[in-house]
Amino acid sequence: MEKIDMKKIAQEANVSMTLVSQVLNNRNIRVAEATRRRILDVASRYQYVPNRLAAALKLKRTNTIAILVPFTSVGFFSELIYHIESYALDRGYNTLVLNTFGDKKKEENALQFYRSQLADGFLVAAQNVETNRIILSQMKSDSIPLVFIDRFVDGIEAPTVSSDHVETAYELCRKLIDKGKKDIVFIRRVDDPENSTLRGRVAGYARAMESAGLAPDVLDFHFEGDEGSDLLERLASRPAPEAVFLHSGFYMPHLLKTCERLGYGIGAIDFGTVDGFLIPFDFSRAGELFEMMRGNITVAVQDTRGIARRAVDALIETMEAGSSVGPGSFIPVEWKEL
Amino acid sequence: MEKIDMKKIAQEANVSMTLVSQVLNNRNIRVAEATRRRILDVASRYQYVPNRLAAALKLKRTNTIAILVPFTSVGFFSELIYHIESYALDRGYNTLVLNTFGDKKKEENALQFYRSQLADGFLVAAQNVETNRIILSQMKSDSIPLVFIDRFVDGIEAPTVSSDHVETAYELCRKLIDKGKKDIVFIRRVDDPENSTLRGRVAGYARAMESAGLAPDVLDFHFEGDEGSDLLERLASRPAPEAVFLHSGFYMPHLLKTCERLGYGIGAIDFGTVDGFLIPFDFSRAGELFEMMRGNITVAVQDTRGIARRAVDALIETMEAGSSVGPGSFIPVEWKEL
DNA sequence: CTGAAAGCGCTTACAG
């Protein structure tokens, strides 16, 4: 089967390429119905599929939204991608996911992508803030439409759609305080310290503690899969806390395993975190731990669907209007206690 | 900041576009070092980024691999994507994930994508077999490089990289038989009946049962999220089984919830499945269930990393050699008992 | 060492 293009269709149907293009793209021009049929017939006979590369080159628009997120196989970002892709498709846009794997080099490459014109707009949850600031500001100066999702980069003006991380953390910490806890440690993974989400949560936690006359107590750990974590050592060097505020549910299984190895009386600890978590089937003693924790878990669940839709709307608005929409929006979280 | 292209760089540097292209792409031609510097300087001064659309249009190659998979936020496909992207990048290829959401229309669109030249080759885990057969055979006749991953479509000749689903199911069923179980029901979601993976597992299960003089017993259910499932009714109409072979661990939480609602003595049932599973944090009674199941779970865990790498290798070989590699390969599974 | 020119497959004023 030989390769077919518009030129061949035009020859075969005895019309000009102009007409072929118009008809195939459903432009509402007046064409003789017979001519129209002829063109369509030839196209389908040869199983013609347009070359989007060529069209995009000419039109300077690809009808595609790029989503830049750190890779996660479960949880917040994974759900977010699902909802973004699904909703963007409904709104007539293709999507392109650029995973960064927490790798500076890869995130940089992904961002350089933008000027290679493969996408009309970007939804960005940047991970390596330092690396990205430069590229993101280039994007701004080239007026590439850009919306931050979940997190933002200081100094880059773009709408941000996210939960209100500060308020959420404040409320979560208040809930722990209201249960009578005083010794509440905020546990955070620090591999990504400039992450605005994390910073916001720390700020909300600290404000809640201070306003209750308590001293904020932040414990940092490093994490590279179940192997390279120093959480155990960090926790071992101090007494077991009364309550724990873990900045993201993503690390909850790891935290539980660690607590277990340290021999903590898990039933006595209150846990608060953001976003639900999943326990792996081969997590030994998972059953007992679950039982012990019952009644001591507070979770702020982010509305990934809401965030996704608002972000896509904001980006499309920016792309189509050519103007930046407001300062972004906060999407409310949902609380779960169990 | 004005838009910069090769033409402008050429003018600015007082050379031809040819030279600019050569230098910027590191072609090893002999250029005066001064000229070379000049070109590079101008390019970086204007923050030049090449238009990959234009290059791809000319070269008829994008250096991109498309991955077509049904969307899953956790589990097998999610891990697979991670390993494919990561390894493909190591081998110098960009990737593009096309999620299908189990939607015929969307899968069709995604496949039509192929001839729009946005990718040089495809890794396909097709979900809607009927819809796709036509398009896939078009791809074959256009000699687009294609490798099936995990599952294949009958009648389309392309290498398939996957676990040996038949053998794996046979062995899994044997393990249950060896534990002394006779009443072993195979539970499967039937929304995707032509799925070759599922078919293979049923075949392996049936062979193991028959070779032990037992009657295969397959129970079908429909599933659309936790809401629209008829598993409860299907199970309720019969006595509790001695052992269950669930075709994929993905549905394990759903099965457990259902068993619990039916009041099964879960400790008495042996469970066998393929791929690990994750228990949601808000799964009520998860703890007790975990405890009851201990010692009764057998899982065949697929080697997603191995599958991903082999598949990418096979695809790249096909793309670069222009010739189809062999009939594909099986990647061994790993067994877990707990 | 270097450049002029054709062409990848589209779209769209512009001119009948």
Place this chain on the structure above:
DNA sequence: CTGAAAGCGCTTACAG
């Protein structure tokens, strides 16, 4: 109603 022609931004023979 319809067509000839320019141009999107690259790459690559081909010719000095």
